[in-house]
Amino acid sequence: MARHPVPADLIDDLNRLMAEEAEACLRYFQMRFRVRGPGAAAAGRFFEEAIKETLEHADALARQIHALGHIPALRINLTLDGASMRSGEALAEALDVEQQALDAYQEFLPRVAGDPTLEKFIREQIATETEHVEEIKHVVRTAHSLKLVTPRTAGSPKTRRP
Amino acid sequence: MDTWKEFEANELTHSAAHHLLAIHDVGLEYGGWARVSDIARALNITRGSVSINLRALKKRGWVETDAHRLVKLTASGLQIVRTVMAKRVVLETFFTDVLGVPRSQAAIDSCKIEHLISHSTGERLALFLRFLASGDAANAARASRFRRFHAKCPKSGTCEVCKGQCLVDEMKRAI
Numbered sequence: 001m002a003r004h005p006v007p008a009d010l011i012d013d014l015n016r017l018m019a020e021e022a023e024a025c026l027r028y029f030q031m032r033f034r035v036r037g038p039g040a041a042a043a044g045r046f047f048e049e050a051i052k053e054t055l056e057h058a059d060a061l062a063r064q065i066h067a068l069g070h071i072p073a074l075r076i077n078l079t080l081d082g083a084s085m086r087s088g089e090a091l092a093e094a095l096d097v098e099q100q101a102l103d104a105y106q107e108f109l110p111r112v113a114g115d116p117t118l119e120k121f122i123r124e125q126i127a128t129e130t131e132h133v134e135e136i137k138h139v140v141r142t143a144h145s146l147k148l149v150t151p152r153t154a155g156s157p158k159t160r161r162p
Numbered sequence: 163m164d165t166w167k168e169f170e171a172n173e174l175t176h177s178a179a180h181h182l183l184a185i186h187d188v189g190l191e192y193g194g195w196a197r198v199s200d201i202a203r204a205l206n207i208t209r210g211s212v213s214i215n216l217r218a219l220k221k222r223g224w225v226e227t228d229a230h231r232l233v234k235l236t237a238s239g240l241q242i243v244r245t246v247m248a249k250r251v252v253l254e255t256f257f258t259d260v261l262g263v264p265r266s267q268a269a270i271d272s273c274k275i276e277h278l279i280s281h282s283t284g285e286r287l288a289l290f291l292r293f294l295a296s297g298d299a300a301n302a303a304r305a306s307r308f309r310r311f312h313a314k315c316p317k318s319g320t321c322e323v324c325k326g327q328c329l330v331d332e333m334k335r336a337i
Binding site for chain 1: 217
């Protein structure tokens with residue numbers, strides 16, 4: 001069944017969501033080399049997993065945009081540098097990024113009411129992001145070792161993020 | 163000759179200045195509180211970038227956030243914004259009214275340096291503008307004459323200002 005045409009501003013917002021995910025991917029890509037001290041190796045694995053998952057999310061958004069008849073437009077303006085950091089600090093930054101992604105999806109949800117495909121997709125993203133945010137909050141709150149956060153095995157129903 | 167290092171070590175970076183100004187502008191209609199999404203749109207960057215940059219501003223005590231992740235300038239953050247805005251006005255006025263630079267270019271150039279010039283230089287520049295506008299007809303005439311002034315550089319490439327290297331020619335040759 002053909003889908004109704006989607007307003008241009010909605011495509012803009014989908015592109016923004018894609019930019020959030022792609023930028024988070026690049027941020028984690030660089031951040032893993034900044035972590036020093038206890039937990040650095042575990043943090044490295046943690047961010048490697050996050051790189052894959054944010055890229056998957058960006059890809060999923062790009063496919064949604066493409067399915068709506070548009071070419072994904074990725075607009076990011078980013079310079080990543082900075083000194084070394086402890087794993088706790090890196091996690092706190094990751095939490096900020098993930099929380100913003102969750103907020104962005106939640107704010108976007110009412111805009112796709114009436115489009116069952118997009119609505120389902122955004123709801124799934126919200127569920128995944130909520131899970132990620134809660135996981136990071138838990139790690140930050142309890143100061144558990146990053147070793148507690150392990151990547152899910154292939155074929156699991158949901159992707160995971162830090 | 164280490165001024166360039168000062169430029170890089172400037173406590174208020176270009177990015178920080180723009181974030182503070184955006185928070186100020188976005189928050190104007192909401193009692194000073196701004197949403198990260200609106201700040202991101204104003205700056206044309208992602209929300210993730212804004213949230214990371216806000217961490218540095220919070221550490222410096224320039225912004226505060228609430229439980230809903232809304233952002234507001236602190237008293238010191240607001241003072242920085244006021245100072246930057248004052249410098250911007252002074253610079254823009256100087257570029258347009260004194261130098262005769264087109265308004266659009268003046269806006270771009272003042273934006274680039276508003277947060278970099280010292281407070282004392284900004285103050286002197288403001289005083290200079292006041293001096294020109296003080297009602298003394300000779301000052302106004304001098305400023306007006308300057309805007310119409312086009313120097314013919316000597317072929318030798320020297321004059322009292324350039325002293326061996328024609329500065330005007332260097333600007334014209336700029337890549």
